[in-house]
Amino acid sequence: MSIPRIHIVTLGVSDLARSRRFYEALGWKASSASNEGIVFLKGGAGVLALYGRQALADDAQLEDRPSGFAAISIARNASSKAEVDQWFNAAVNAGATAIKSPQAVFWGGYSGYVADPDGHLWEFAFNPFFVFDARGNLALPD
Structure with a gap:
């Protein structure tokens, strides 16, 4: 059995450019693997991905139901x-x-x-x- 790892945490965001600017202001570095639809941010051993909220819901085949906590x-x-x-x-x-x-x-x-x-x-x-x-x-x- 392989060692359990978290390789990527993907956040569904409403404005990809705004979120990229926010995370880059905190020191995250965007990978050249990023494109107009997704941003991959390198951080230590893991990756933080930013992806459109609706696109993430569609990919998981779920309804986007924003809520509080x-x-x-x-x-x-x-x-x-x-x-x-x-x-x-x-x-x-x-x-x-x-x-x-x-x-x-x-x-x-x-x-x-x-x-x-x-x-x-x-x-x-x-x-x-x-x-x-x-x-x-x-x-x-x-």
Whole structure:
């Protein structure tokens, strides 16, 4: 059996150009594999893809039914509280909506939430119990 991996997270977006500008302002780099219908953003070991919301619904053969809270967040883990603050402020300055300002949390860390221009929820967190490997990837214990 192969090792489970997440290779691509695809976000359905209402305005591809706007979303590309937003994520590039946060330091993501678009791949030359991108085209007018999809943007592939390189980030560490994984890829964040931006795809038209309706096109994504059509591809999955689902009805697009926008709602409030989608019960999912994407997390980016920092090496310090200061880095969380830096990422949070950069996202808000790039057009994100502040959802929860960075603060100490019950599990012993520090985190805050923003929503991207399409409402996708991002958590920026510092977890003092997590370590990173030499490549900057989260190194969870076995």
